[in-house]
Amino acid sequence: MKTLLAIAPSPRRNGNSETLLKEFCRAAEDAGWKVDMLRVNSMNFKPCQACDACAKDGKCILKDDMQDVYPKVAAADALVITSPVTFGSLNAQLKMFIDRFQCWWNAKYTLEKPFVREDENRQGFFICVGALQRKRYCENAEEIIRVFFHNINYKLAGKLFFRGYDEKGAILEDPEALAETYRAGKDFIATVEGQ
Numbered sequence: 001m002k003t004l005l006a007i008a009p010s011p012r013r014n015g016n017s018e019t020l021l022k023e024f025c026r027a028a029e030d031a032g033w034k035v036d037m038l039r040v041n042s043m044n045f046k047p048c049q050a051c052d053a054c055a056k057d058g059k060c061i062l063k064d065d066m067q068d069v070y071p072k073v074a075a076a077d078a079l080v081i082t083s084p085v086t087f088g089s090l091n092a093q094l095k096m097f098i099d100r101f102q103c104w105w106n107a108k109y110t111l112e113k114p115f116v117r118e119d120e121n122r123q124g125f126f127i128c129v130g131a132l133q134r135k136r137y138c139e140n141a142e143e144i145i146r147v148f149f150h151n152i153n154y155k156l157a158g159k160l161f162f163r164g165y166d167e168k169g170a171i172l173e174d175p176e177a178l179a180e181t182y183r184a185g186k187d188f189i190a191t192v193e194g195q
């Protein structure tokens, strides 16, 4: 059975980004995939300390919840990440999570032994939701996701931006947004399976 790893960084349980993520994941489950959802806000981990210890073996020396994440990203068949916009970009929880992949950066560039090979053609998807209409905020977040994916050898296969949703549950009042996300999930899984 294939596994979709889903990253939910909002502190709001069942908030707008998590609701969209669940719709996307429902499509994967309907296609027979297993979904493993990580709630970053509930994890205990420190930000990267820039100690560079990972330059010798690609491993992070901080013994916290991130240690369970690395093998999951290495083993996943595909990845989907969501984020609420905060202060014009992706949220702090997700940025801190991404920065802890500095060990993967060292594995790829310093040691030339990446945990995921580029020719595996691993695919990822990004879903961003913000309160304001400004598209640039989601684009800022996307840029960081692109850098992250590049460093971990995943490809950004697609993205969805939802703007104008603020209150918890606002997205539930837009069945078309949910349907669009389900369809995107279906197409994404079909693409991954077809490659």
Ligand SMILES: Cc1cc2nc3c(=O)[nH]c(=O)nc-3n(C[C@H](O)[C@H](O)[C@H](O)COP(=O)(O)O)c2cc1C
Pocket (backbone or CB within 6 Å): 010, 011, 012, 014, 015, 016, 017, 018, 083, 084, 085, 086, 087, 088, 089, 129, 130, 131, 132, 133, 134, 137, 165, 166, 167, 168, 169
């Ligand atoms: C700390 C904080 C900062 C925010 N900054 C922005 C912002 O700069 N631009 C924006 O469009 N929305 C901003 N928002 C609104 C959220 O993006 C919006 O409420 C979103 O729907 C939350 O998604 P969630 O329910 O998944 O947490 C901010 C929310 C918080 C809590």
